[in-house]
Structure formats: C-alpha cells, structure tokens
Amino acid sequence: MSTIYAAPRIAEPQPNTPRGQHTPTHAWRLGATSVVWLSSLAVTAFWVQGGGVQALLGLDAEALASLARITGLVSANLLLLQVLLMARVPLFERGFGRSGITRMHRLTGIWSFSLLLAHTVLIIIMAYALQDGTNLVVEAWQVLWNYPGVAAAALGVACLVLVMATSARRARRRLRYESWHLLHLYAYLGVALAIPHMLLTGNDFVSNPLATTYWWSLWALAAGCVVAFRLVLPQWRSRRHALRVSEVVADGNRGVTVRMHGQNMHLLRARAGQHFVWRFLDGPGWSRGHPFSLSAAPTANGLQISARVVGDGTQRLLQLRPGTRVLVEGPYGRVTNEQRSTPHLLMFGAGAGVAPLVALLEEAQFVPGDAVLVTRERMPEEQMLNEAIGRLVAERGLVHYALNGRRALVGSSWLPAQYAGWQGVDLVRHLAPQRTGGQLSECDVYVCGPTEWMTALRTDLREAGVPKERIHAEFFTTDHA
Ligand SMILES: Cc1cc2nc3c(=O)[nH]c(=O)nc-3n(C[C@H](O)[C@H](O)[C@H](O)COP(=O)(O)OP(=O)(O)OC[C@H]3O[C@@H](n4cnc5c(N)ncnc54)[C@H](O)[C@@H]3O)c2cc1C
Numbered sequence: 001m002s003t004i005y006a007a008p009r010i011a012e013p014q015p016n017t018p019r020g021q022h023t024p025t026h027a028w029r030l031g032a033t034s035v036v037w038l039s040s041l042a043v044t045a046f047w048v049q050g051g052g053v054q055a056l057l058g059l060d061a062e063a064l065a066s067l068a069r070i071t072g073l074v075s076a077n078l079l080l081l082q083v084l085l086m087a088r089v090p091l092f093e094r095g096f097g098r099s100g101i102t103r104m105h106r107l108t109g110i111w112s113f114s115l116l117l118a119h120t121v122l123i124i125i126m127a128y129a130l131q132d133g134t135n136l137v138v139e140a141w142q143v144l145w146n147y148p149g150v151a152a153a154a155l156g157v158a159c160l161v162l163v164m165a166t167s168a169r170r171a172r173r174r175l176r177y178e179s180w181h182l183l184h185l186y187a188y189l190g191v192a193l194a195i196p197h198m199l200l201t202g203n204d205f206v207s208n209p210l211a212t213t214y215w216w217s218l219w220a221l222a223a224g225c226v227v228a229f230r231l232v233l234p235q236w237r238s239r240r241h242a243l244r245v246s247e248v249v250a251d252g253n254r255g256v257t258v259r260m261h262g263q264n265m266h267l268l269r270a271r272a273g274q275h276f277v278w279r280f281l282d283g284p285g286w287s288r289g290h291p292f293s294l295s296a297a298p299t300a301n302g303l304q305i306s307a308r309v310v311g312d313g314t315q316r317l318l319q320l321r322p323g324t325r326v327l328v329e330g331p332y333g334r335v336t337n338e339q340r341s342t343p344h345l346l347m348f349g350a351g352a353g354v355a356p357l358v359a360l361l362e363e364a365q366f367v368p369g370d371a372v373l374v375t376r377e378r379m380p381e382e383q384m385l386n387e388a389i390g391r392l393v394a395e396r397g398l399v400h401y402a403l404n405g406r407r408a409l410v411g412s413s414w415l416p417a418q419y420a421g422w423q424g425v426d427l428v429r430h431l432a433p434q435r436t437g438g439q440l441s442e443c444d445v446y447v448c449g450p451t452e453w454m455t456a457l458r459t460d461l462r463e464a465g466v467p468k469e470r471i472h473a474e475f476f477t478t479d480h481a
Helices: 025-049 052-057 061-086 090-130 136-146 150-167 169-174 177-184 186-194 196-201 209-241 312-318 351-363 386-396 424-431 451-463
Strands: 002-004 244-251 255-261 275-280 290-293 302-308 326-332 344-350 371-377 399-404 443-449 471-475
Touching: 025 052, 025 061, 025 090, 025 209, 052 061, 061 090, 061 186, 061 196, 061 209, 090 136, 090 150, 090 471, 136 150, 150 169, 150 177, 150 186, 150 196, 177 186, 186 196, 196 209, 209 326, 244 312, 255 312, 275 302, 290 302, 290 351, 302 312, 302 351, 344 351, 344 451, 351 371, 351 386, 351 443, 371 386, 386 399, 424 451, 443 451, 451 471
Parallel strands: 344 371, 344 443, 371 399, 443 471
Antiparallel strands: 002 399, 244 255, 255 302, 275 290, 275 326
C-alpha cells in the first residue's frame, strides 16, 4: 500500500469543532415529508368526502367507480410529487438529498404508473358493468369519446407508457443518455394531457369547488416551481455571477480540471461536496448540461471542477477556451461538511469520485492525522487532483493511501487484486484514523465512486461498525436507486 504522509507544516492546528450539530437537515426533511403526506391525505379526504367509502360497500358499478376515483386521485397526486421532486425545489433538495430524490422519483414513478393503469382498467370495467356488458372494446371506445378530456388523457397515458418503457434499466442501458433524457421530457406532456379530465369529469371535483381550487392551485404551484427553479433562477444566477472559464488543465492521463472565475461568488452559498449542472457556451450543443461536483473548496471569486473524460460531454471540456461563458444550475447536494458529527474523517474515492472529497477536505477542519483519504485507480497515472492531495498531505497532515491496481476477483470487490488477501472489513479498520483506535463508530465516512464499488464498500463499512447515518455517499449516476 503506498502511503504518502508528511508531518504537518502548520504550527497551530485549526480547532477541531465538528460542524453540523445544529444543522437544520432534519427540519428540511420533516418539511419535505410533510408535503408528501399532507398532499396524499388531502386527495384521500376529497374522496372520503365525496362518499367514496360508502360507495365501496355497495359491491356494484358504483364501487368500481369509487375504486377508479381513488386510484386516479392517488396516481395524479404522485405524478404531481414527481414533478415537484424534479423541479429542484430547495425544500426537497435539502430534505431528501439528490440520492433520496432519485430513489423517490423511481418509486413514485412506478406507483403512479401502476395506479394509473388500474384506474384506466377500472373505468372500462365499470362502464362495461353499467351497460350490462356488451363488448369491452366498444365500452372503452365510448368512454374515450363520450367524456370530456378523456381522449387527451389517453394520449397522456401513451406518453407515460413511453417514458416508463424507456426508463426500465435494460432499455435505459441501451439508450444514449441524451436520447433517454429527451424521451423522459414527454412525461411533462403526459401529465399535462392526463390531468384536466379529472376536473372535467371527476365526481370529487365537479361537485366540490374547494377541491377544484386546491387541485388547480397545486398544479399551478408545481408548474411555477419548474419554471422558477429550472429556468429562471439558473439564468438569473448565471448572469449575477458572470462566470467564465479561466483555465483548463489536463488532470492525470484521463482527466481534466476546469477553473472558472466570477463575481460575488459568496452569494451562491456553494459548499464543498456539492455539484452544479454546467453548460459552457462554446458553440452548438452547449444546451446539454452535465453534472459535475466542485473539486476544490469554492472561493470568493472562483469555482473548480474536475472530470474524467468518458464521452462527448467530458471530451468537450478539454477544448474549452479561457473566457468561455458558463451557465450554472445549482448548487445541489447535501453531502457536505455539515453532515459531519465527529472529529475523525475517513474518505474513499474511486476515479473521478475523488473530486468532491478533495473539495470537502480543503474546507473541513481536522487535526493532522485525523483525516484519511483512500483513493482507488487502476493505474497510478490516472490519479486525479494529485497536486491538491499532495498539498493537503504536506500542509494539513492528511493521510493518503492509494489503493491502485486491477479489481480483485475474489474477496471484497472494492479492493484491487494485490489486496485480495485482506478481508475488506479488516482493511477498513486498518485504514481508519489512528486516533479512533479502530472504533469506526466514531468516524464520519465519505464515499464517492462507481455505484457497484460503493455498494461493496458500504457493506464492509457497515460490518466494520460504521453507523448508517455516518456514511455519506455521493452518487455520480442517476439510476442507482
Ligand atoms: C451528482 C453528480 C455529480 C457528478 N460529478 C462528477 C465529477 O465531479 N467528475 C466527473 O468526472 N463526473 C461527475 N459526474 C458524472 C458526469 O456527469 C458524467 O460522467 C458526464 O455527464 C458524462 O458525460 P459524457 O457526455 O462525457 O459521457 P456519456 O458517454 O454521454 O455518458 C457517460 C455516462 O454518464 C452519464 N451521463 C451523461 N450525461 C449525463 C447528464 N447530463 N447527467 C447525468 N448523467 C449523465 C450517463 O449515464 C452515461 O452512462 C457526476 C454525476 C452526477 C449525477
């Protein structure tokens, strides 16, 4: 194991006061969770008030209609939550974090779609039962044309079917990210087409002006959030900070670091560990945004990112010229130093995953020897941010272990082959800052790298005694949930 450690040069170490004890994360989470539950309760209340429960007891066509109504209402409410979750509303970003949002987006997507299908089938069977059964296809056709807004809703369902089909993991793997993302935008069209029929035909709305007002207001709010947080705010912020590329340098033999300067950067309130969606105005194709984490602690007049070159978008970074204007969406993510609750730090970064960790270390307070960074690369030449790591070692007393080499075929899969003899759990304990005495429950652990690698590592960390809430993981993919 190659170890790089140098005695600290700073005479007086910074006081080691862990941050985050007063973090309002719990309050944000409580607020975000309350919105989810209260909105679900509200639609259920409309259904109960409209006689939904009594209708169920009849076990007839009315009961089917009632079931159709509640499945439709809950499905629509989950669709609304999906739109809100993707609108980058600060309440949800801070309450659930990006990983939590990704997981919820997937889960609510599956549930809302399943309930939508149940709603459609129930409506058709109800119509069939009411007409004393002629022909299911004929009934479906009549429902489509005889009720206002239903034809548009059917088109909306078709859009959502397309989105769901292309989001299945196997289909998604075959699609380019850009194509998948473009198809995913059809979900907004699907929702816009599907919702109005509820207000035009739904019992719970036609006879209840309060419900109608609530529903319209909520959807107007969701649409407003999308426009405000995804379009207007990023534009306004980008203009305010006038961010431009100042320097582009190769980083390791497969990476690139881009430095940018701007004005009034403190107003962005970016923290190390966070990411932005970046758009560089360097010609056609600029509108495709890519998420990259900050790879250095943000300063009063600049930001820095570091990327591994894996495709067109990252290749393009290498060709950026100083002076290129930059549009930013963010900052996002809550894997920051605020999550920390102990004085000891253990960090694991593989490949580009080292980027947010270096930024976190630059910003973090720790006494020499009490922060450990473990990096993982196939070849040492691929190591990114070498200089910054060296500086942290020399000036702040960071302990750095480089676990390089090909993946081990036996044992813990996060280890390189040359450490295959180690049990992952033992190695984790061995790497922890000495002052913890191997007590990993007293350590904050930050993890960032490929999803599979992180999963294997997290299993060993948990087994080694790191409490779940002390493992802070940043995912570089949007399909890890
Ligand atoms: C929160 C977050 C932070 C990230 N931080 C970093 C970082 O600091 N350094 C770094 O090197 N990489 C980071 N990434 C990954 C980086 O965004 C992708 O590697 C990059 O977008 C690939 O683009 P490409 O066109 O070069 O490659 P492609 O060949 O187009 O894509 C390679 C892979 O990247 C994913 N990807 C492509 N475009 C996007 C996009 N717009 N949004 C999300 N995923 C995309 C795709 O799933 C694909 O599998 C981060 C990703 C996320 C989600």
